[in-house]
Amino acid sequence: MTNRRLGAWLLTRRRERALTQQQLAAEVGVHQTRVSHWERGSRLPNAEQLQALAELFGANVETLMAEFFVDNDVERALISDAMLHEDDKTALLTLYRTAARRSSEG
Numbered sequence: 001m002t003n004r005r006l007g008a009w010l011l012t013r014r015r016e017r018a019l020t021q022q023q024l025a026a027e028v029g030v031h032q033t034r035v036s037h038w039e040r041g042s043r044l045p046n047a048e049q050l051q052a053l054a055e056l057f058g059a060n061v062e063t064l065m066a067e068f069f070v071d072n073d074v075e076r077a078l079i080s081d082a083m084l085h086e087d088d089k090t091a092l093l094t095l096y097r098t099a100a101r102r103s104s105e106g
Helices: 002-016 021-028 032-040 047-056 061-068 073-080 086-105
Strands: none
Touching: 002 032, 002 061, 021 032, 021 047, 047 061, 047 086, 061 073, 073 086
């Protein structure tokens, strides 16, 4: 779900700026196929790439994370913690989600 919503947002922003996938890829520093994966929802950008996308499209990275990556209050608290570096937030979210998924599986 998150992947597709972010992909739709990215596709819309790219088209509003009349950018090709190749041009967007060059702006962010990735290969064109990576942009294609993001837009189709098969992959997500990492923290550095998300920051670059936010800057390019005039968005706040924390707002993007809250909109596309937060599923509950624990995740919201991790993202909004001003004491954590962005890479640490991403790592902690990954750990939390892995643990939550494992506990729900039994």
